[in-house]
Each structure stands twice: as C-alpha cells, then as structure tokens.
Amino acid sequence: MVQILVYGAVISAIYAMLAVGFTLIFGVARILNLAHGSFYALGAYTVYALTTNANVPLWLAAILTVLLVAAFGVGVERVLVRPLRRSMLAVLLITLAVSLMVEQVLLLTFGSEARNVPSLVSGTYHFAGVDIGAQRVLALVGGVVILVGLWLFMQHTRLGSAILAISQDAEAAQYMGIPSDRIYSIVMGLSAGIAAAAGILVAPFQSVIPSMGLLPLVKAFAIVVVGGLGSIPGSIVGALLLGYSETIIAFKVSIEWSQIVSVAAVLLTLILRPAGFFGKRAAF
Amino acid sequence: MMMSRIDWIGALAALCGLIAAPLLLGSTYIIGILTVALCFGMWAASWDFMSGLTGRENFGHSLFIGAGAYTAGFLNVNFGIVPWWSLVAAPIVAVMFSLVIGFPTLRLKGPYFALAMLSAATMMQSITVIFSTYTGGQDGLNGLDPILYSQLDYYYLVLGFLVASVCLLKVIANSSWGTLLRAIRGDEASCQAAGINVTFYKIASLMISAAVAGLGGALYAHYQLQVGPDLFTVILSINIIIMVYVGGMGSIYGPVGGAILLSVLTEALRGLSEYRLWVYTLVLIFILFFMPNGLIAPLWRRLRSITS
Numbered sequence: 014m015v016q017i018l019v020y021g022a023v024i025s026a027i028y029a030m031l032a033v034g035f036t037l038i039f040g041v042a043r044i045l046n047l048a049h050g051s052f053y054a055l056g057a058y059t060v061y062a063l064t065t066n067a068n069v070p071l072w073l074a075a076i077l078t079v080l081l082v083a084a085f086g087v088g089v090e091r092v093l094v095r096p097l098r099r100s101m102l103a104v105l106l107i108t109l110a111v112s113l114m115v116e117q118v119l120l121l122t123f124g125s126e127a128r129n130v131p132s133l134v135s136g137t138y139h140f141a142g143v144d145i146g147a148q149r150v151l152a153l154v155g156g157v158v159i160l161v162g163l164w165l166f167m168q169h170t171r172l173g174s175a176i177l178a179i180s181q182d183a184e185a186a187q188y189m190g191i192p193s194d195r196i197y198s199i200v201m202g203l204s205a206g207i208a209a210a211a212g213i214l215v216a217p218f219q220s221v222i223p224s225m226g227l228l229p230l231v232k233a234f235a236i237v238v239v240g241g242l243g244s245i246p247g248s249i250v251g252a253l254l255l256g257y258s259e260t261i262i263a264f265k266v267s268i269e270w271s272q273i274v275s276v277a278a279v280l281l282t283l284i285l286r287p288a289g290f291f292g293k294r295a296a297f
Numbered sequence: 298m299m300m301s302r303i304d305w306i307g308a309l310a311a312l313c314g315l316i317a318a319p320l321l322l323g324s325t326y327i328i329g330i331l332t333v334a335l336c337f338g339m340w341a342a343s344w345d346f347m348s349g350l351t352g353r354e355n356f357g358h359s360l361f362i363g364a365g366a367y368t369a370g371f372l373n374v375n376f377g378i379v380p381w382w383s384l385v386a387a388p389i390v391a392v393m394f395s396l397v398i399g400f401p402t403l404r405l406k407g408p409y410f411a412l413a414m415l416s417a418a419t420m421m422q423s424i425t426v427i428f429s430t431y432t433g434g435q436d437g438l439n440g441l442d443p444i445l446y447s448q449l450d451y452y453y454l455v456l457g458f459l460v461a462s463v464c465l466l467k468v469i470a471n472s473s474w475g476t477l478l479r480a481i482r483g484d485e486a487s488c489q490a491a492g493i494n495v496t497f498y499k500i501a502s503l504m505i506s507a508a509v510a511g512l513g514g515a516l517y518a519h520y521q522l523q524v525g526p527d528l529f530t531v532i533l534s535i536n537i538i539i540m541v542y543v544g545g546m547g548s549i550y551g552p553v554g555g556a557i558l559l560s561v562l563t564e565a566l567r568g569l570s571e572y573r574l575w576v577y578t579l580v581l582i583f584i585l586f587f588m589p590n591g592l593i594a595p596l597w598r599r600l601r602s603i604t605s
Contacts, residue, residue, distance in 0.1 A: 045408050047415075096586065102354050103585050105411060106542075109356075109535060110578045110585075117574050227531065228423075231416040238409065269427035276420040279413055283401040287409070 016143045017257075017264050023149045025256030026156030030211040031229050032236040032248035033160065034204030040243030041180040042197040044094060045101070047108040049233060050226030051115035052205040055082050056212025057221045058119055061130045071133055075213050079206045086205025087198045094201075095194070112226060119223035130216035152214040159210055160249065163203075167245075176200060180243070235275035239282045241289030250290055254278070303604050307597065308550070312460065315557075319452055328448050332520050334560035335455045339462055339513035341540040341552035346466045347506035349547035350475060351499055352482030353403065357414030358537050360398070360421055361391040361507040363528035365514025367425070370438035370524040375431070380444045383515045391511025392504045399503040404496050406485070415531065422529035437525030444519045455516050459553070462509045467549050469505070478502055479547070532574070539581050545594025554593040 035049045056078055063074035089111055097103035134147040167173035178186040179196050187193050211229075219225065236255050240247025255275060263271040282289060315335075319328045340362060348355045368390040369383035398417050402410040425432040432438065445451040469475055477498055480488050489495050518524045527533070537556075544555025566573055584591070 045412070093582070100589075101408065102352075103589070105354065105356070105408070106538065106581060107585055109531075110581045113532070113535065113574060113578050117571075117578070121571060227419060231419050234412045234416055238412075242408075269423075272423050272427070273420065276416055279416060280397070280401050283405065283409060283413065287401075287405050 015140070017260050019140065019143065019145055019153075020149070020264075021257040021260035023153045024260055025253045026153045026160075027211050027215055028232055028236055028256050029160055029249050029252035030156050030207050030214075031233040032240070032252050033163065033245055034207040035230075035233040036237045036240070036243055036245060036248045037176075038197075038200055038204045039237070040245075041176055041200045042090075042098075043101075044090075044098070044104055044197070044201070045108070046201075046204070047105060047230065048089060048111040048115070049108075049204070049208055050228075050230030051112040052082050052086060052208035052226075053212040053229050054119060054223065054226035055085065055115060056209030057130060057216035057219075057225065058123060058128070059209070060213045060216060061123075061128050061221060064131055071131055075133065075210075078213055079209050082209035083202040083206035087202040089205075090198050090201035095197075112230075116223050116226065123223065125223060127220040127222050130213075130221055132217040133214075146218060148214075148217045155210065155214050159207060163207070164245075172199070232275050235279045237289075238279050239289055241291040244289070244291040247289055247291030301601065303601050311554075315456055316453075319449055325448050328452050329520075330561065330564050331557075332448075332452050332455055333517070334557045335452070335459045336513050336517040336520070337537070337540060337556040337560050338459050338553040339516070340510050340537050341544065341556040342459075342463050342466055342549050343506040343509035343513070344537050345541050345544075345546060345549050345552040346470065346509070347502045349541060349549070349552070350470060350478040350482065351502060353499060354411045354538075355414050355503075355506075355534075356411045356538075357398075357416075357418030357531070357534050358506075358510055359529050359531070359533040360394055360414060360418040361510035362514040362517070362533065363418070363421060363425075363524075363526075364391045364394045364507075365511030366518035366524045366528050367432065367438070368511070369515040369518040370441060371431075373441045373519075374438045380442050380519055383519070384444075384512060387511040387515035388508035389511075391507040391514070395503045395507035396500070399500045403499040403503065415534075418529050418534060419531060422526045425526040425529065432526075435526060437523055437527075439523050441519055441522045441524070443522060451520065455520070458512060458516060462512070463549060463553055466505070466509065470549055474498075535581075536577065539577060539584075541591075542581070542584050543592050545591030548594035548597075551591060551594030551597070555591070558593070 031049070031053060034052075035046065038044050038046050038049075059078040059081055060071075060074050063069040063077060064071055069077065089108075093107050093111060094104055097107055132148040134151050136147045137144045138147060138150055167177060175186070175191045175196055176199070178189070178191055179193055183193055232255065236251035237248050238251075239254060240249070240251030255278060258278075259271040259274050262274060318331060322328075340358060344355060344358045347353065365387035368387045369380070372378040372383050372386055373380050398413055399410075402413040425437075426434050429435075443451065445454055470478070477488070477493060480493075481495055481498060485495055514528065536559075540556040540559050541552040542555070543559060544551030544553065546552075563573065566576060569576060
C-alpha cells in the first residue's frame with residue numbers, strides 16, 4: 014500500500030513534468046510539439062555523455078544539460094517551427110521530423126543498447142516498511158520543486174504574466190506590446206528544459222535507449238487530454254490520475270497491462286468529456 | 298473535376314508501365330521490391346483519401362495496416378484458414394479499429410484525431426508484445442501461406458487490387474461525396490451550418506480509408522509471409538505521409554506515384570543503410586519548406602494545362 018503511494022507519486026511527478034511542458038507550449042503558442050519526447054531523451058543522453066565521456070561532475074552536468082536542451086528547443090522553434098506556424102499539419106510534421114532525427118542521431122552515436130546513467134544520490138530510504146531508492150525520492154522532490162518553481166515564475170514575474178497573457182489572447186497581448194515571437198521561443202526553451210530535467214531525474218532507474226522519448230510523448234498526450242489541452246493545473250491532475258492508476262494496475266495486475274491505461278484514459282475522456290477536466294469548451 | 302483525355306492517357310501509360318516493369322526487369326528481387334511498392338501505393342492512396350480530402354491528419358495509419366496484417370496472420374497461422382479469406386477479414390477488422398478511434402475523436406475539433414491515432418498505433422505495438430503468446434511478441438507470426446505461388450502472379454494480383462482501390466477512391470473523391478469532404482477541409486463550421494452531418498462523413502471516409510489500408514496490410518503480410526510489431530510503428534505512418542506529400546496531397550493518384558517512386562528510391566539507397574531514415578527526414582523537411590504542394594500532382598497539372 015505504502016509502496017503504491019510512493020511509487021505512484023514518483024511516476025506522477027515525472028509525468029507532470031513532461032505534461033506541463035507539452036501543454037504549456039500548446040496553450041501559449043498553439044504548437045503541438047511531437048519532439049517533446051526527444052527533449053526528454055536528449056536530457057538523459059546528454060547527462061550520460063557529459064559524465065562518462067567528458068568527466069564533468071554530475072551536478073554540473075545536470076545543469077549544463079538542462080541549459081543545452083533548452084537552447085536546442087529554442088533553436089528548433091526559431092529555425093524549423095516558426096516559418097511553418099501557420100499550418101498545424103506542417104508543425105506536426107516538422108516536430109515529428111525533429112524527433113525522428115534526434116532518435117537517429119542518438120542511435121548512430123550511442124548504439125541501440127541501454128546506457129547506465131549514474132545516480133545523483135545513492136542508497137535507499139527505509140520508509141514505513143518499504144525500501145525506496147534515493148534517486149526515486151530525488152525524482153519526486155525534484156519534480157515537485159520544479160513544478161512549484163514554474164508556478165511561482167508564472168504568477169509572480171513579469172515574464173510569467175506575459176506568457177499567461179499570450180495564452181489568454183495572443184492578439185490582444187501583442188497590442189499591449191508583448192513580443193509574442195520571443196515569448197514562444199522562451200516557452201519552447203522552458204518546456205524543453207523541464208522535459209530534459211525529467212529525463213535526467215529518471216535516467217538512473219530507466220533504460221536509456223534512443224527510442225525512450227516516444228512512450229513519454231504518448232503519456233504526455235494522454236495526460237494533457239485527460240486534464241484539458243492547454244491547462245497547467247489540468248495536466249498536473251491528469252498526471253496524478255494516470256500515474257496512480259498505472260502504478261495500481263502494475264502492482265495488482267501486471268506491468269504490461271498498465272501500458273494500456275493511457276490509451277483507455279484518452280478514449281474515455283474524449284467520449285465522456287472531450288474538453289478534459291480543466292479544458293475550455295474549445296474542444297467541441 | 299472530370300478526367301480529360303490527357304488524364305486517361307496518363308493513367309493508361311502508368312498502368313502499362315506497371316504491367317510491363319516486372320516483365321522487362323525480370324529478376325525476382327525487383328518484382329519483390331515492386332510488390333512492396335504497390336502495397337505502399339495502396340496505403341498512401343488510402344491515407345490521402347481520408348486525410349488529404351478532409352484535412353484531418355492521420356498520424357497512425359499503421360494502426361490499420363498492422364490490424365489488417367495481423368488479421369491475416371492470425372487466421373492463417375493460428376487457425377489455418379485459407380489465405381484468400383484474410384483478404385475479406387482484414388478490411389473488416391481495420392474498419393472496426395477505425396470506428397473505435399474515429400467515433401470519439403472525429404467529433405472534436407483540434408488535434409485530437411491526429412494524436413489519438415498516433416498513440417493508438419504506438420499502444421497496439423506494445424500490445425502485440427504484451428500478448429506474445431498469441432501474437433508471437435517481437436518476432437511476430439511467421440510462416441504465413443502465400444496466396445499465389447508464382448511471385449509474378451502475386452505482383453499482378455496486388456496490382457489489380459491497387460488499381461481497383463485507386464479507381465474506387467478516385468470515383469468517390471470525384472463524386473458529390475468527395476466535394477463534401479473537401480468542403481469539410483475548407484470550412485467545417487459552414488458545412489455544419491448548411492445541415493451536413495460532418496461527423497458522419499468524416500467517420501465514413503476514415504472507414505473506407507481503413508478498409509483499403511487493411512487490405513493492403515493483408516496483401517503485404519502474404520507477400521512477406523511474416524507479420525511483426527514493426528507494422529504498427531510510427532515510422533511506417535510517417536513514411537506514408539512523406540509519400541503522400543511527395544505525390545501531392547488530395548489527388549489520390551499523386552500519392553500512389555510518390556509511394557512507388559520513394560519505395561524504389563529507398564531500395565536504391567540501401568547502401569546508405571542506417572542513414573536512410575536521415576535521408577527520409579531531410580526529404581520531409583525539404584518538402585515542407587520548399588514544395589508544400591508536393592511534386593507529382595502539381596507537375597501533372599502543369600502538363601495538363603500546357604496540352605489543353
């Protein structure tokens with residue numbers, strides 16, 4: 014029971030980090046970013062390359078990785094997405110092309126076998142009769158800290174208010190002098206950075222393989238549909254729902270069946286309440 | 298959009314070329330490549346029928362292909378049923394899949410359909426691995442019976458199905474139905490205001506698209522004599538979308554040309570082995586930026602305007 018509670022919380026925190034970035038860039042810039050999973054994979058691989066090939070200390074590597082992946086996200090938005098923003102299909106295709114490209118680059122440089130990324134912290138905690146790896150606890154704490162940080166940033170800084178303004182009404186915000194193009198780049202960098210942080214935090218206890226970004230993308234999409242496309246609180250609630258139901262099924266039935274939860278959740282939500290929990294009625 | 302004389306001549310020339318190609322080139326290796334190319338032609342045409350006409354992009358067409366192929370595999374390998382029946386069963390199963398995904402998602406605006414298809418195909422891929430006792434897991438199902446023993450005959454069978462389905466899709470696309478579907482792409486709200494049941498038309502066109510894709514999947518399975526989880530991959534769906542893009546979206550014949558062109562090109566690039574996907578994605582990016590209308594269909598239209 015305690016095990017389910019703690020493991021579910023860890024998974025939910027990771028899912029929330031992925032889903033928040035995915036929903037943020039959609040809510041603000043109307044970009045459905047299919048390359049979101051590749052930011053996550055890049056996070057794990059960059060920290061691996063920095064620590065094992067370049068011997069950078071782990072904490073420094075983690076910070077560098079977040080910055081590098083965020084810069085990569087900004088680059089993708091500037092160079093590839095921005096010229097095609099008028100067409101939703103073109104944006105979907107170009108971000109998909111980016112994610113395939115990233116997967117190929119990772120495959121060609123690191124090969125298809127799983128890589129081991131060192132843990133930021135070692136040891137296990139003994140908690141109410143269950144052993145929990147310290148890295149999982151760190152993932153949970155890190156996720157919560159990043160999400161709270163994001164909330165504070167959005168609510169209490171000028172830049173955060175500008176992002177919120179754009180997401181409410183892009184045109185009106187632009188008339189008020191908010192540079193929307195720059196905001197889109199910043200949000201892309203922000204969401205890429207958060208996804209990379211998620212990748213770094215889970216890398217020590219997940220298999221790090223080139224195709225690791227695809228499933229998180231599907232999960233992020235499922236969470237965002239359940240919570241409402243474009244809503245940050247919705248994506249956190251969705252992450253908790255999906256994280257816990259997956260964990261419960263993994264413990265009570267089998268790990269394999271837990272994979273089906275997300276698709277079932279998507280279909281059910283779309284049938285019963287298409288806008289999601291916190292979505293606007295825009296979906297109808 | 299009636300077919301003018303030049304269109305008939307072009308269609309006949311293409312058909313003659315496809316009939317003559319294996320006879321001229323001869324080797325079984327090339328016939329095999331062409332057979333696969335024709336399967337891709339069916340998939341690209343069926344993708345285009347739904348997504349090109351209504352503008353609802355399907356990012357998981359491999360769902361229908363895999364469903365059709367696995368139906369063929371199940372019936373033939375697990376139950377020992379004569380392979381001809383899979384050509385009947387595969388489209389039916391694919392249509393059932395299209396209803397499960399299409400009904401909840403096509404009612405909605407926004408990107409739900411595209412993403413739901415993408416996740417459904419990905420999930421089916423993992424489901425085939427989960428139920429490995431029935432589906433053979435990563436290895437898939439092996440040892441399907443061939444439908445026809447001669448490879449050349451089988452090529453002509455697939456060609457026959459391709460021509461039949463392209464004609465069918467083209468006839469529907471040129472009828473008032475097709476006009477309606479194109480109107481949905483143009484302005485869904487106005488269509489709805491005009492009293493058209495938009496959802497019905499979208500789901501129906503997805504069903505037709507799925508049926509053709511499933512049939513193509515079964516034909517492909519009986520050519521490869523093997524089905525595996527890679528039939529559900531996103532990469533397969535993307536390849537099809539690239540083919541449609543190269544051919545020119547919304548024209549049905551263009552994507553078939555694009556599919557055959559790119560399948561043959563892919564074989565020619567075999568020497569690049571692991572860099573092939575790179576080439577593919579670069580082609581996609583190039584087309585997105587510089588040729589948003591594609592290659593084959595716009596060229597043909599220009600040719601037609603010169604001659605008439």
